[in-house]
Amino acid sequence: MAKEKIVLITGASSGIGEATAKTLVNNGHKVILTARREEQLNQLVAELGSDNALAVAADATDFTALENVVTKGIEKFGRLDVAFANAGMGVSTAGTEKGDPDEWSTMIDINIKALLWSAKLTLPHLRKTTGHFILTSSAAGRKPIGGSIYGATKWFAYGFGQNLAQEMSEWNGRCTTIAPGMVNTPFFDEAKPDKLDPQDVADAVLFAIEANQRNSVREIYLMPTN
Template sequence: MTREKTVFITGASSGIGAATAKAAVAAGWNVGLMARSADKLDSLVQELGEASLAVAGDATDLGAQESAIARVASHFGGIDAAFANAGMGVDTPGTEAGDPREWRRMIDLNIMALLYTARVALPELRKTKGQLVLTGSVAGKLHILGSIYGATKWFVHGYAGNMAQEMREWGGRCTLIAPGMVDTPFFSEPKPDKLQPEDIANAVIFALSQPERASISEITVMPTG
C-alpha cells in the first residue's frame, strides 16, 4: 500500500484517538501519535507498524507539541492533517459545587491544547494545503444545565468555523467532529449502548478522504438509541 499522507493525532493513546489512528493506517495514511501515556502509545505502534510514530508528551505544553510536530514532519516528510482530539470532562459538575482546579485542567486541555495543535500544525498544513480536524461535542451545540464542559466545546465549535474561514484563503480545510455520547475512558462507567470510538474514527476518515474541491465543515454523530 502506498502511503502518501500523514495525520498528527493528539489524545492518541485510547478512545477516539487510538481508533482514528487504526482507521487512518487502514486507509493508507501515516500517523503521528501524541499522548501522555508512553506505554499505551508504544503498544499502539507495535500494532500499527512502520506507518506510525509515537511522540509521548503533554498536549497542554506548547513546546511539547512543537517538538512532536517537528518529529512527525521530519520522519514522514510532512503533515497533511492534524486531529486535535485530546480532551476531558470534570468529575464534579456545576459552578457552585465544581472544583476550580478541575476547570483549569479541562480548559487547558479542551481549549489551550487544541489551540496549540492548530498553532504548531498550521505552518506544515500550509505546505500541503492540509486539513485541521477538531473534536467538538453535541454538548457544544446545546445548552446543558450549567455545563462548563459544554461551554469549552462551544468554544471549539466557534473556533472551528473561524478556522474554516481562515484556512480557505490558502486552500486548507477545517472540519469539526461533534459526537454524541461515546463509550470511551472519558466516562467512569462503560456505555456499551452508545457510540463506539470506531464510529467517530469513521467520520474523521470520511472527512479526510474528500477531494480537494469538497470541504466538510461539520459532522455530527449521534447514537441511534
C-alpha cells in the same frame, strides 16, 4: 484509494484517538501519535508498524512539548497533511456552584489551550500541503446544558472550528469540526449500549480527509441512533 495522508493525532493512546490511528493506517495513511502515556503509544506503534506510525509522548497543554511532536513527525515523514486535535477531558463534578475550580483549570488547558497550540503549531505545515485540520468538539458544544462547564469548553471548540475553517479557506485548506454525542471511551465511567463507539468517530475522520479536495466537510454531527 485516496492519496496517502500523514496525520498527527493528539490524545492518541486510547479511545477515539486510538481507533482513528488504527482506521487511518488500515486505509493506507500514516500517523504521528501523541499523548502523555508513552507505554500505550509504543504498544500502538508496535501494532501498526514503525513504517506507518511514530509515537512522541507529550502533554498537549505544553506548547514546547507539542512543538517537539510536530518537529519529530515531520523529520520522519517529511510533511504534514492532517492534524487531528482530539485530546480532551471532562470534570467529575458538574455545575458552576458545586464545580471544582482546579478541575476547571485543568480542563480548560486541555480542551481549549491544547486545541489552540495544536492549530498554531501545525498550520504553517498544513499550509505547505494545502492540508486539513480536524478537531473534536461535542454535541455538548451545540446546545445549552444546565451548568455544564465542560459543555462551555466544547462551545469554544465548536466556534473555533467554524472560525478556523474560514481562515484556512483563504489558502484552500480544510477544517472539520466533529461533534459527537456520548462516546463509549475511558472518558466515561461505565459502558452503555446507547453510546457511540470510538469507531464511529474514526470513520467520520476518515470520511472527512478522503473527501475530494473540492469538498470541505466543515462539520460532522454524530448522535447515537437510540
